[in-house]
Amino acid sequence: MISVKNLYKDFGKLRVLSGLSLDIKRGERVVLIGPSGSGKSTLLRCLNQMEEPTYGEVWLEDSLLTAPDPYLHFDIIRASRTYQKLVAKGMSDTDCIQKIKAEDLLKKHEGKAYHSMMKTLEKENRIDINLARQRMGMVFQHFNLFANMTVMQNLTLAPIKLKNKTPAEAEAKAMELLTRIGLADKRDVYPSTLSGGQKQRIAIVRALCMEPEVLLFDEPTSALDPEMVGEVLDVMKSLADEGMTMIVVTHEMGFAREVADRVLFMDEGQIVEEAPPAELFANPQNERTKSFLSKVL
Amino acid sequence: MDFLQKTIELFTTERYVESLFSGLWMTVVISVAAAVLGLILGSVVALVTIAPKSRAIVLPKALCKVYITIIRGTPMALQLFIMAYVIFAIRGFPPVVTAILAFGINSGAYVAENIRAGILSVDKGQTEAGRALGLTGATTMLRIVIPQAIKNVLPAIGNELIALIKETSIVSMIGMYDLTMAAQVIGGGNNMASYVVPMTAAALFYLAIVYLLTFCIKLIERRLRAGDQR
Ligand SMILES: Nc1ncnc2c1ncn2[C@@H]1O[C@H](COP(=O)(O)OP(=O)(O)OP(=O)(O)O)[C@@H](O)[C@H]1O
Numbered sequence A: 001m002i003s004v005k006n007l008y009k010d011f012g013k014l015r016v017l018s019g020l021s022l023d024i025k026r027g028e029r030v031v032l033i034g035p036s037g038s039g040k041s042t043l044l045r046c047l048n049q050m051e052e053p054t055y056g057e058v059w060l061e062d063s064l065l066t067a068p069d070p071y072l073h074f075d076i077i078r079a080s081r082t083y084q085k086l087v088a089k090g091m092s093d094t095d096c097i098q099k100i101k102a103e104d105l106l107k108k109h110e111g112k113a114y115h116s117m118m119k120t121l122e123k124e125n126r127i128d129i130n131l132a133r134q135r136m137g138m139v140f141q142h143f144n145l146f147a148n149m150t151v152m153q154n155l156t157l158a159p160i161k162l163k164n165k166t167p168a169e170a171e172a173k174a175m176e177l178l179t180r181i182g183l184a185d186k187r188d189v190y191p192s193t194l195s196g197g198q199k200q201r202i203a204i205v206r207a208l209c210m211e212p213e214v215l216l217f218d219e220p221t222s223a224l225d226p227e228m229v230g231e232v233l234d235v236m237k238s239l240a241d242e243g244m245t246m247i248v249v250t251h252e253m254g255f256a257r258e259v260a261d262r263v264l265f266m267d268e269g270q271i272v273e274e275a276p277p278a279e280l281f282a283n284p285q286n287e288r289t290k291s292f293l294s295k296v297l
Numbered sequence B: 001m002d003f004l005q006k007t008i009e010l011f012t013t014e015r016y017v018e019s020l021f022s023g024l025w026m027t028v029v030i031s032v033a034a035a036v037l038g039l040i041l042g043s044v045v046a047l048v049t050i051a052p053k054s055r056a057i058v059l060p061k062a063l064c065k066v067y068i069t070i071i072r073g074t075p076m077a078l079q080l081f082i083m084a085y086v087i088f089a090i091r092g093f094p095p096v097v098t099a100i101l102a103f104g105i106n107s108g109a110y111v112a113e114n115i116r117a118g119i120l121s122v123d124k125g126q127t128e129a130g131r132a133l134g135l136t137g138a139t140t141m142l143r144i145v146i147p148q149a150i151k152n153v154l155p156a157i158g159n160e161l162i163a164l165i166k167e168t169s170i171v172s173m174i175g176m177y178d179l180t181m182a183a184q185v186i187g188g189g190n191n192m193a194s195y196v197v198p199m200t201a202a203a204l205f206y207l208a209i210v211y212l213l214t215f216c217i218k219l220i221e222r223r224l225r226a227g228d229q230r
């Protein structure tokens, strides 16, 4: 459903993601763990293009979310001037492509054929990022409820604006979800009056009101007082039970163990190891995974 | 006793009352029109300065920067003179318009800086949450960021408007008849022959206007603060 291809992200000179690939199936629950600074948030934010990747592509089903990356398409590389110059010098096709990829040789202008292929690829596959984001909800560490709006306005703004719902329809949906998390009585209050746990549950509901196909969670419980972590995890577990596709960055190993289909361990911008939770926690293969887990478990 | 007598004289002589109120009217007209111009100009300039970088916006951004730098770096009186004696040195050009433009353009630069700071002071997470839902940058700005920014900048904008009202008193320097000028003319006349009373009256008028404005801003602030009762 989501497909990440050879993703790189640089912040200036700092390389935060380096050549990361990942496929996520519909209905899958993936938990991302890893030391601080390993690029977990950056990866999540590259999925919905809150950060623009430096190289690589992100696909949502058949739709390209990023700009096309020529290095992923051999036929496009072959159309480039750089390639043709190298071939003219007598280099073999595979060597050429390898060299171009390894040394990042493609330039801004690579000839008509190259650019028309890039354009076609983009035109045929790329979708408006705002449309894609409607299909991928995101839940933040710091909730980010709109401070100038009541709970109900928080929940209905996007559905009314973007899904052509009437206010009544949007409110009915929001009420249904609010009732489910037991916060129906908070519909008309402002976020500043809520506890952290309530805010985060409402933030989850806000994402759900858009009826997304996948939810991205970036440390949803890290900013909460310990006694509120449970109520948020419970909401997340019930979503998982309903088959929601979820990608969760968290330090809650218990949650990972209970809910995840797959746990990915990230370090230095790469996925170092991945396995079902029982396997990864009981029997990590990689040294870095072992040392990380020994600290957090 | 003299003071009381002169006060009575000031407010019972038709000529004086007329002068005073026509001066007051001029002050109000210039202030209000310049404030409106300044707010509009300031908002536009602020939005341009914070707009994401793109090729089309480079030139407007540079122009806005120059505008703000020049206006904030030179004295108001000089700007007024340049407007009156250089740019609009056209025979018969209404001086009110000159004054409104001068003060509006001046105020716009300060308003722009205030609004820019106000928008930047809104938590980045608010924008991210809006964009992550699929809202466009413009909708997010309009519905989420700007309402919060307005609340943040209202006090600063209020101060700017108060400063503007008081600063209009320098229009007498280009020969316009505002409240300050009226007081001066009345006081300097042979019949009154005292500055104390007309100046005090003018001061009270200014105070009243500023007080009224402060009150209105407090009122708006209280309304906008609905969101953060803690
Ligand atoms: N906007 C940015 N500009 C510059 N550097 C950034 C930016 N965002 C993240 N970084 C850097 O990228 C690296 C990875 O950050 P990221 O937030 O993805 O890590 P993380 O795995 O989520 O860590 P944590 O567990 O602390 O949240 C860090 O070194 C961080 O300083």
Ligand SMILES: [Mg+2]
Residues within 6 Å of the ligand: A040, A041, A042, A218, A219
């Ligand atoms: Mg993070």
